[in-house]
Amino acid sequence: MRKQINIISQIGGTNTNAEGFALYTLVSEIFESGQSVELSFKGCLGLSSSFLNSFLGELFDKYGVDYVTNLIDMSNLLTSHKRALVKYVKDFKNHYA
DSSP: OEEEEEHHHHTOOSSSHHHHHHHHHHHHHHHHTTOEEEEEOTTOOOOOHHHHIIIIIHHHHHHOHHHHHHHEEEESOOHHHHHHHHHHHHHHHHHHO
8 A cells, every 4th residue: 555645735845854854754654554655746846965864864774775765656756856866866875885
């Protein structure tokens, strides 16, 4: 079963460590219940490195990159979001592999 999360309505944004950690906590709870996640980035203007570290970095540390990327789908991404996410995953793999 797939759980849908609208980041703006459920978290508030994609700019701060607090927002990233809130999303990490929510997604981690969903993973623990055996579900996958679809994240909607509708209305999100940017992705800060603080947000990505507190969200994806923590998930990658806890579950591993492959597990996370297989269980999360993302929608309503801007081109800038896609670039930031691809770079983040690549840098994480290069640094921690």
